[in-house]
Amino acid sequence: xxxxxxxxxxxxxxxxxxxxxxxxxxxxxxxxxxxxxxxxxxxxxxxxxxxxxxxxxxxxxxxxxxxxxxxxxxxxxxxxxxxxxxxxxxxxxxxxxxxxxxxxxxxxxxxxxxxxxxxxxxxxxxxxxxxxxxxxxxxxxxxxxxxxxxxxxxxxxxxxx
Numbered sequence: 001x002x003x004x005x006x007x008x009x010x011x012x013x014x015x016x017x018x019x020x021x022x023x024x025x026x027x028x029x030x031x032x033x034x035x036x037x038x039x040x041x042x043x044x045x046x047x048x049x050x051x052x053x054x055x056x057x058x059x060x061x062x063x064x065x066x067x068x069x070x071x072x073x074x075x076x077x078x079x080x081x082x083x084x085x086x087x088x089x090x091x092x093x094x095x096x097x098x099x100x101x102x103x104x105x106x107x108x109x110x111x112x113x114x115x116x117x118x119x120x121x122x123x124x125x126x127x128x129x130x131x132x133x134x135x136x137x138x139x140x141x142x143x144x145x146x147x148x149x150x151x152x153x154x155x156x157x158x159x160x161x
Contacts, residue, residue, distance in 0.1 A: 061139060063095050063139040063140050063141035064138060064139065064140050064141070065140075065141055065142065065143075066106050066140050066141070066142055067106070067142060068106050068107060068108045068109055068142070069105055069106065069107065069127075070107055070108060071107070071128070072105045072107040072123075072124070072125025072126055072127060072128075073125050073126045073127075073128065073130075074125050074126060075107040075108070075123040075124060075125035076123065076124065076125065077121050077122065077123055077158060077159035078096060078098070078122050078123070078124045078159055079096065079122075079157055079159045079160060080094050080095060080096035080120065080122055080157055080159070081095050081096055081097065082094070082095045083095075083120055083144075083155040083157075085150045086143070088149060089146070089149040089150040089151060090145065090146055090149050090150075091143050091144060091145055091146065092118070092120065092143070092144045092146065092150070092155065093141055093142075093143055093144075094109070094120055094122065094141060094142055094143075094144055095139065095140070095141040096122060096139075096140060096141075097137050097138070097139055097140075098124060098137075098138050098139075098140045099133065099135065099136065099137070099138060100133070100134060100136050100138055101127060102126065102127030102128075102129050102130040103126055103127070103130045103133035103134075104124050104126070104133075104138070105124060105125060105126065105127045106122065106123070106124055106140070106142060107123040107124060107125045108123045109121070109122055109123070109142060109144055110122075110123065110158060111144055111146070112158070113146060113147055113148065113153075114153075115153070116153060116154065117153050117154045117155070117156050118146065118150065118153050118154070118155050118156065119156045119157075119158045120144060120155060120156070120157065120158060121157070121158025121159055122142070122159065
């Protein structure tokens, strides 16, 4: 009777790393060929490693619209991130990063218009009912009315002075 030939443990142990190396080389070659093919076709290449949730940017949320309330405690000038003309340039939509209410409340908006520029300054303070405040970023926006259409004038952040 023919018995299957037994391999020694040493032979098997030497074969495993070679087989793994061969398989890895083959996978790298296939992945490289696929990536080159995608690059030449203009399609975006996929990552070989799945992205973790921390690597994926959050969807851009619309800013929370707010109106100045006045009467806040310790109002201070805060920087804004954008000021875009709307309604034929007669208004500006000003957007900035803030905190949750009642800890971060828009107190007032200062506007100074000249022939060359429009200076917009946002003032935020704490609401009277603010007690313990948590640090959570909130994107906010407000609408500012101009005396004259923006035209060619430059919009400047008054808090950056």
